[in-house]
Amino acid sequence: MNSHGADSHSAALARITQGSRFAIRLPVVGDVGVPHPDQLAYFAALGLLAAFEVIDWPVALAIAAGHVLAEDHRHRTLREVGQALESV
Structure with missing residues (x-):
């Protein structure tokens, strides 16, 4: 990985840990938002509950x-x- 790739990777990790939103650019679809890791875990748990027919x-x-x-x-x-606070 070149230095620019490493900088980009570390910037993405910083955004994830700070909880900011980011997107992945897919070739045909375009930008797709990626949820926060907590939300990913929530959706994975829902998927597992449905897969095991609990719900x-x-x-x-x-x-x-x-x-x-x-x-x-x-x-x-x-x-x-x-x-609203900025306008005050």
């Missing part, structure tokens, strides 16, 4: 969708509060 797949998908919507709302609300 049904539609239930797992509904829970995951609700979690994504709740997180998006929380970030949007925090952003709006931040903007």
